[in-house]
Amino acid sequence: MIETPLALPVTAAKVSLFRRLLTHPTGAASLLVLFLVALASALAPILATHDPNTANLQDVLAKAGSEHVLGADSAGRDVFSRLLFAGQFSLAGALVALAVALVLGVTAGLIAGYYGGWFDAVSSWLTGLMMALPGMVVLLAARAVVGPSMWLSMMIFGVMLSPAFFRLVYASVTAVRNELYVDAARVSGLSDFRIIGRHILTVVRAPVIIQSAMVLGIAIAIQAGLEFLGLGDLNIPTWGSMLNDGFINIFKSPTLVLWPALIIGLVCIALTLLANAMRDELERSRGPVKKSRKAAATAAIADAAGAAEKRGAAAVVHPDEPGADKSELLLEVTDLGVGYDQPDGSTTHVVNHVNLTVRRGEVHGLVGESGSGKTQTAFSILRLLPQGGRITGGSIFFEGKDLAHLSEKDMTKVRGKRIAYIPQEPMSNLDGAFTIGSQLMEPMRVCLGISKTEARKRALALLAKVGIPNPERTFNAYPHQISGGMAQRVLIAGAVSCEPDLLIADEPTTALDVTVQAEVLNLLRELQDELNMGVILVTHNFGVVADLCDRVSVMQSGRVVETGPVRAIFNGARHPYTRQLLDAILEDTAPRGQYNPAGTTAEPQELKGVAS
Amino acid sequence: MTETLLDVKDVVVEYPLKGFRREPFKALKGVSLDIRPGETVGLVGESGSGKTTLGRAVLGLAPVTGGSIKYRGEEISKASRAKRKELSHEIQVVFQDPYTSLNPSMTIEQILTEPLTVRKVERQTANKRVADLLDQVRLPQGAAHRLPREFSGGQRQRVAIARALALDPKLIVCDEPVSALDLSTQARVMELFIEIQERTGVAYLFVSHDLAVVRHLSHRVAVMYHGEIVEWGDGEQVTGAPEHPYTQRLFMAAPIPDPDRQAKHRADRIRLLELQNQQDLQAGAA
Known part of the structure; x- marks a missing residue:
């Protein structure tokens, strides 16, 4: 049978960043401001009413009026014209700094991140050094050596800024370098150059663009600062030098300082907002896709629901075996629904009308x-659904209380004490910052209210009980010092530490090796026997089911399609989906058989054109 | 021979x-x-x-x-x-994780033509080859212009197999x-592996x-x-x-999907472990 791809619309990912920015309010506004400033600077020779450097003694500190639109400065130069021409130099200077930072930082980051080795060591060391140096001080020192050249100081500043790009690119590249698709490209015989260009640059592109806008803003501000201190090139007009002039004459003509300050502030704010807008847009690029995937899931579930109704909806229920244990009903889930709220206000239902019962001492x-x-069903019993998820209907009765409608405070009393949980990934469920011992003791002290020494004694006893050979050593160890199988034993110890009535195990052995899995299954069986717990065991492995379970419910598309005692399911499955799953089991299939070279005679090359 | x-x-x-x-x-x-x-x-x-x-x-x-x-x-x-x-x-490769072995920002067509373009195969030949490859792994032709994230795990693994086949490798x-795939998907992908081998005579290190x-x-x-x-x-x-004792342990550890046979299997495993322990002890003593 062929799986057909979901009929998804072409997503917004292909729409260019520029187009998307235009629909983003702050993005569009800041783009407009930057565009106007750049345009005005570019058209300075046409727009300017005066030559920016011609001093006119009669117009010294002239007020704004018909002769000078924004007045004149301390040398009688026209402020408006200077502002326009200064834009050319200020923006160009900032761009020079950005270009230098980009070229140095991105190249070094790519090389260091991709190849590692000595270049990585040296460049990381240099980066650290440069980040430790205060930029302003270096620029001041450089001015003393190379003289007051705006271009040179901006280039030096570019070098000082390059670590920002280096670190960004380096981090992205080291993350991507070990991705399997990069390995696959290497196996395909692609050159390093091509791999970097094709697979790695695409990853760093977005963060580099965002960072560029930030860096441009910083460069403009620093440049203005330098010029403001009077350390700039006096021969060219810049916003910073105008600021300097305005500050000297702040009492005689207060507005002089206003215009350059305004334009510097405006440009810097626009650049920062633009960076933020770009971050929004670039990071949201996966948003619509996610939505459409979820929409597809909804559609699939709706389809399944429709189909189920046509088929007669109800799950296949096998009767209990005669003489089966009729102990107390521990958990009764009726008509449970779980849904996720979507940004557009609708709800995606992932679990529909699920019924489930667990007796004391039974593994379901x-x-x-x-x-x-x-x-999702297991998590909803614990009321630990991920962000946006909620129980949309039905009831979960446990010890006479409906967990579905219990307050968060009351739920906390149930969780951990009455209902415990064993996760799939043991390692990610232990906090690397604390020792195993402290992580075991903490919940016991809270939920049993016992002293520290008492908790320690019990924790050590528990570790021994779950088959850890040297409890003392494991107690004092940090999670990274133990193996995955050990970590799962620790988590099991933690789960049973408060002697719960119900244990929810979410694929407890999936991440483990098969020999470790066998031991963990044995451990679970022993503990379950000893504590007479009810267990809900979530798994996709029918071997695990056969090993441990008394009762099985088969789920498909958020519904239980078949439920019954374990033998009835294995030997007499009636629902087509259950049968399909059981048929996919490989355990009993015949081995491949003997190698038969005659059957595989060399066939003609299919693609002559490809041969090199 | x-x-x-x-x-x-x-x-x-x-x-x-x-x-x-x-x-x-x-x-x-x-x-x-x-x-x-x-x-x-x-x-x-x-x-x-x-x-x-x-x-x-x-x-x-x-x-x-x-x-x-x-x-x-x-x-x-x-x-x-x-x-x-x-x-x-x-020699080509198919990796475990179908989610990270395909570049998320490239279309299926780009992914499949990449190994071909390195060899300077003409665009037209390459396109024809992509169509042929999609056929071989039983994916619809419309898949070529989609991104990997639009496909399920099993379908992605088919794309990865198609990429491995692009250059007609011998190994x-x-x-x-198939480890990251669901049970029924796993079975279908395995059939695909066998079918491709029977047709093209490729060898697998599996x-x-x-x-x-x-x-x-x-x-x-x-x-x-x-x-x-x-x-x-x-x-x-x-x-x-x-x-080998380790292989025996390994094979006894895998649970059998049948409650009654598994109960026997479990008991056998414990007996085997005890036997091996005794043998180890004896070997140590000797």
């Missing part, structure tokens, strides 16, 4: 493929 | 550890096996056994510090970049290619931790443990009646 397996809603 | 396609002899792979003058970490401690044309060799082992490292060593992605890897009689363990480029015609290293998968696909099976091959031979023999 929840089986299904990815996306079938089995984990 | 048919010729040998790949001959791996006493291969050692060492990774330098951080720190001055520290002994490097030996991922492979002298591993030997061979693959014939059109044959599937399964490589089973648990995490850290070195099975993935062996696959990467064949691909030139792991530092081989000893032994030899010969492809059609030619030493390739120290091949230059140019030689590797030539070899990419012969594909498959690194856990790395997996799943014994059932390896049993189903492999003509011969090698079992790895701590960087060494502990058992190596005919697939039916190794997976049916393993001789």
